[in-house]
Amino acid sequence: MVGYNSFLGNVSAISSLAWACSGIVFAAASLNNSDFTATAGQQFGLYIGVLVVCGAFCAYGTEIFARLQTPSVVLNVILALVTIIGLPIAKRHELNTAAFTFGGFVNLTSWPSGFSFLLSFLAPVWTICSFDCAVSLSEEATNAATAVPQAIVGAIGSAGILGTVILVILALCMGPDVAAVNDDALGQPLAYIYLHAFGQKGSLVIWSFMCIARCAVPLGALCFADPINYSAIK
Template sequence: MASKSSSIVKRQTDEELLASLGYKQEFKRAFAPLEVFGIAFSIIGLLPSIASVLFYGIPNGGGPAMVWGWAIASFFILMVGMSMAELASAAPTSGGLYFWTFSFSSPRWRRLLCWLVGYANTIGSIASVASIDWGCAVQVMAAANIGSNENFEATPGQTFGVYAAIIVTHIAVCCLGTTVLARLQTLYVILNVLLCLVVIIALPVATPAEFKNTAKFALWDFSNCTTTSFPAWLSAKIRLLKVNGWPDGYAFILSFLAPLWTIASFDSSVHISEEASNAATAVPWAIVLAIFIAGVLGWAINISFAFCMGTDLAALYASPQPMAQIFFNSFGRTGTLALWAFVVIVHYTRTPVNTVFFDGLLALVLGLLVFAGDQAINALFAISVVGLYIAYAIPIAARFMGKNTFQPGPFSLGIFSFPVAVIAVLFMLLMSIVFCFPTSPNTTVQDMNYTVVVLGGVMVLSVVWYYLPKYGGVHWFTGPVANIDTHAVHESEAFNHEKKSSSGI
């Protein structure tokens, strides 16, 4: 009975807080705190995500980049997450980044910044869906390659077909009701954690001695792979994956794309704020815990790979799927197929809940980049990170750059709020610049970074569309539209407070 009363009080508190932000309760609050965490953690999809971007870590420093690059990047990602968590606690609304930008920016710039955040978040989310499902399609084809004793080699058209099927199925899954999706999150968390633990424990045990590496090689032998690192017969196959000329320090920073793409889209829990119970506490802690746990487990997985991937990194780069090759070397064909099936399944469960229909259709269009070459389709990973980081950085910075009515929620960093936000914004700015550069200083048409083309094109067009004479957003866009009178809500709350006080409650 007490639990039921507590639930009613929390629901009323959630509704009152939402009303103070200008919105009435329209969704059923079906997500418990664990399920809110499940949304953020399952969309990270740790092991299959690492599989999708392992080719960024290996050629940009080898084992040390995988291990220490992951650890360093995870620290900065946590800074970003904590800054976002403060905003989510203060204003838990599904509008999230869009709403915060408008609320905390100066009146002069709030509409334009809100407009840009909307477009950056949209292209970042679409690229996230595209890169998630592309990674899943590649993993399906890797399983087919292993199952055929490496006789089957997928064409770009075949991989795109699998990719399209996965996107359509994802759209269908998101037609399920909120309650069903909420309950699935617990299963996703369990599957993710168990799969990570299996790899961390079983891989070192099963790996033959010939593929086990020394601590020096795994942790300290920085391999900045250049053209001279490869035999002539391998050069063509790995040309698009090598660093080829960047200094070691810059190459090491390039390896950050692996953890940055993996531990991303944690704002997904923000978008279900209006469907979560005790949202002001559950949502921020879901963000922070998802990042922290993913950072620790991911670091352990990368250590396991660094010690068990062998020293022939050139052969690993040339394989269709580096992680599948590591498993094949350690577990053999049968063991790899069994484990890889779970990798694909867990990757498949990384279902973004918000705007998935629109995202899914445009993700199909982005998938056509595969026909422009490997480098073009691989740009999906950078586009998703840079797009999301633009959308993350603006509201975090806006909170401190002008006069606003920010009131901390239950989750607050106190005096550390400002320094953490500065670190987060500067890190996102640096990474956004780095990931727009090509993978080689000697760039050709095939080697160019399509992040600039796709993301830059979208952002430039969004600005043009905003200022377009007569029809542009500057003439009609007003930002988030409240659906209740917040002034009336505040008066009602004040009246209820006075009534309780006079009654001695």
Template sequence: MTNAMVENSRSMVETPETRRDDARLEDLGYHPELKRAFSAWETFGVAFSIMGVVPSIASTIFYNLPYGGPVGMIWGWLISSVLILFIGLAMGELASSMPTSGGLYFWTHRLSPPKYRDFLAWMVGYNSFLGNVSAVSSLAWACSGIVFAAASLNNSDFAATAAQQFGLYVGILIICGAFCAYGTEIFAKTQTPSVILNVILALVTIIGLPIARRHELNTASFTFGGFVNLTSWPSGWAFLLSFLAPVWTICSFDCAVSLSEEATNAATAVPQAIVGAIGSAGILGTVILIILALTMGPDVAAINDDALGQPLAYIYLQAFGQKGSLVIWSFMCIAREL
């Protein structure tokens, strides 16, 4: 794209606020080139919807249910959320002072000793690239798993082949790549419905599951203190491995930094999005996992090893039956894709 085309595309969305944001970057010696199409709410929405607490719990419950049962699920999530919040606060401070889409490697270059800044910035940028590649790939793979779980809910005899799994995974990657590259404004507008859908799924889980399972609830002592280690790891190490689920989910908050050049009033909107997304995901995830531990029944091994292959889908199936759980899971697929 030529400079004239870039300037023309940017001028279509120029406002006093965007001009002020761009001037701030130019003071840092950084020439902005992206259109600012995201409001503060939409910037938060991107971080929150990528976390997608309920769909992410569905995708990662394999990494906390067998590593401590209710204790690993609830306390592993809560402790990790608090620790991640400290990282988010530090990153929010940097995003406020240097709101660039260059993010980590730009900050590293500006703050490192002159002798090492080029190498360190390159290292951070390269590792950030690898992290983004693996993160997007894992999200697509998680989405494909949720879609196939819906097929298993509909037909208990269904078992996806390796070719079907890989084909859907690649298809999701291609669709998401094209959408993010060429549909920036549409992508921004989908964040509000995405947040709403994630909140609805959370409410269905928080309110619906206890009502549906009201006669089969676990005890408070099991819900908050039941420790079940289904692995060969020592109990202490198994509990630490339960941190994998919240770390995978909540650590995507840094996507807000990548939107710094596309957000209006970025110096405020991006830090708010970072801290707000971590806080809301931490609290909401803890509440949801408490509900799951309360309603899932006492046999953790049966839930983890069920032929359905998806513990959260199994819990929904026990509570809402096939048709009800299939409806909920269909919206889960949409939320994970958004």
């Protein structure tokens, strides 16, 4: 059962990440040209391209991938700081109220509100779905009995804290019209929030780096899904 669930999880996770990467890249194109809207065929083609490139990279470029880990982490930290610090400054005259930020609830689905609330947990569950990477590397870790549990707790704990802060900032800066954020033609609510905070040029610069960071996610997930690559990455 563990192997079966792990297989399904790796297949669905990598596919989902590659599809999301495709949408984020095309959102950058839409930020650059408001008249551009990607077709389903274009999105699917880029999705397949991302999977092929990631597969080839993991098969033949693990040493390069190992060197890219630190720059990738630094880039993600910078993007998080841009969101946490930059967004409130850019939207300082248009911030939502505390009541809306912490107590507002808008259900844009056809599901009952209670069930929609439970479905919303599918998004943050991504922050803890890959803690098994530390377990998979335990045979190569020094003092694994202590280091691996610390890695699991530290990764999940830091992701939970950082994720909560970012969600609060987004709720504070997104504006009161949730439907407008969700239904915008960009197809990416975060890109919509950046666009209305930093303008077209500023949001395009930030989103370009977001594309780079996002492309590294399916690559990392695919590499860590392959036990053969663990030693090379380490």
